[in-house]
Amino acid sequence: MKFLDFAKVYIRSGAGGAGCISFRREKFIEYGGPDGGDGGSGGSVIVEAVEGLNTLIDFRYQQHFFAQNGQHGMGSQRTGRDGEDKVLRVPVGTEVLDEDEETVLADMTEVGQRFVIAKGGNGGWGNLQFKSATNQAPRRANPGQESIERTIWLRLKLIADVGLLGMPNAGKSTFLAATSNARPKVADYPFTTLVPNLGVVGIDNVEFVVADIPGLIAGASEGRGLGDLFLGHVERCAVLLHLVDGASGDPVGDYKTIIQELEAYGGDLADKNRVTVLNKIDALDDEERAFIKEELEAVTGVPVLMMSGVSREGVPEVLRALRDQIDEDRLRHRKAVEAEQGQEDAPWQP
Numbered sequence: 322m323k324f325l326d327f328a329k330v331y332i333r334s335g336a337g338g339a340g341c342i343s344f345r346r347e348k349f350i351e352y353g354g355p356d357g358g359d360g361g362s363g364g365s366v367i368v369e370a371v372e373g374l375n376t377l378i379d380f381r382y383q384q385h386f387f388a389q390n391g392q393h394g395m396g397s398q399r400t401g402r403d404g405e406d407k408v409l410r411v412p413v414g415t416e417v418l419d420e421d422e423e424t425v426l427a428d429m430t431e432v433g434q435r436f437v438i439a440k441g442g443n444g445g446w447g448n449l450q451f452k453s454a455t456n457q458a459p460r461r462a463n464p465g466q467e468s469i470e471r472t473i474w475l476r477l478k479l480i481a482d483v484g485l486l487g488m489p490n491a492g493k494s495t496f497l498a499a500t501s502n503a504r505p506k507v508a509d510y511p512f513t514t515l516v517p518n519l520g521v522v523g524i525d526n527v528e529f530v531v532a533d534i535p536g537l538i539a540g541a542s543e544g545r546g547l548g549d550l551f552l553g554h555v556e557r558c559a560v561l562l563h564l565v566d567g568a569s570g571d572p573v574g575d576y577k578t579i580i581q582e583l584e585a586y587g588g589d590l591a592d593k594n595r596v597t598v599l600n601k602i603d604a605l606d607d608e609e610r611a612f613i614k615e616e617l618e619a620v621t622g623v624p625v626l627m628m629s630g631v632s633r634e635g636v637p638e639v640l641r642a643l644r645d646q647i648d649e650d651r652l653r654h655r656k657a658v659e660a661e662q663g664q665e666d667a668p669w670q671p
Contacts (some may be wrong), residue, residue: 324378325381325477326479330385330409330472330474331386333387334468334470335365336391336441336486337466338359339445340360340393341357342462343396343448344379354592355451355452356396356449357394357447357449358400359450359621360394360517361404363443365403366407367600368427368435370435371410376412376477388405388441391404398560404441406441411475417429417438425647430480442468443466445463445465445466448538476553479517481517482531482652483560484534484562486555488536488569488575489536491564493533494518496630497567502520519532534554537554538578552586556590559646560594562598564574566600576617576620582655593644597621598626601631603631603634
């Protein structure tokens with residue numbers, strides 16, 4: 322399935338049905354009077370967060386969503402039928418933006434969350450509603466309210482606990498493949514990863530979700546490389562894992578480049594908790610490891626971990642460091658997960 326995280330959508334709610342002007346005319350009934358019914362309400366356009374989706378690809382092929390209009394009122398005090406709502410089903414983590422692409426109208430962060438983006442128009446009153454002691458034969462009725470038409474943008478931000486950062490070929494996809502069942506593309510050329518990937522990582526009977534995004538280069542905030550739009554997928558993470566390629570030739574320069582791009586991106590992303598790791602230590606001897614680690618710690622001001630995604634050296638220590646930075650309510654305990662699976666697989670008993 323193709324990954325799409327930004328989509329433009331045109332929506333229109335349903336218009337309300339008009340009220341009816343009608344009079345009761347039946348044989349042997351001396352006094353008839355007004356009996357025009359009200360119009361039905363138009364349908365609304367609703368955004369709903371659902372499970373099982375991780376892309377906005379459905380909105381690539383259909384961009385127009387119109388709710389149904391309300392039916393007009395009829396004689397014999399018959400009310401028009403309400404129009405059906407139009408529901409846009411989106412993945413959890415989707416932001417609904419106004420046409421300016423900046424104003425956030427809704428943030429769909431929970432399964433089942435619903436937001437009315439365009440409310441349907443109310444139906445108009447029939448002449449029966451205007452009957453009074455002084456106006457016993459009203460000849461007026463209200464038209465229904467008009468529909469609301471607008472353009473919105475949908476932007477997906479993946480829900481993950483840990484976000485991977487680093488230059489291209491820093492070993493992010495290799496780390497994800499080594500620690501989870503995810504199988505991202507791994508190759509020896511830059512920008513192997515073109516779309517974000519998610520993987521569930523486990524350590525010491527707990528599990529958390531890791532998001533791998535395409536690498537950043539100097540000038541990504543100005544559109545170089547793949548740009549920095551993918552940074553939106555790690556905004557919701559509890560902690561960032563910054564992988565520094567120890568075999569790149571300039572690890573300190575690579576670290577500073579990523580930090581500069583985070584600051585240029587804005588928001589609180591640059592201030593989020595980070596775990597800095599010197600990766601690919603299997604290609605370094607003991608002296609080089611100690612020297613580069615000392616240089617990085619002098620720049621970061623915090624302890625730097627060492628790891629190799631290929632040989633898995635230091636990987637458990639990195640996972641435990643990440644686990645300590647994640648709130649307990651975001652972690653999933655394996656015993657609870659296994660119990661849920663056992664209940665689903667268990668045969669039915671009376």
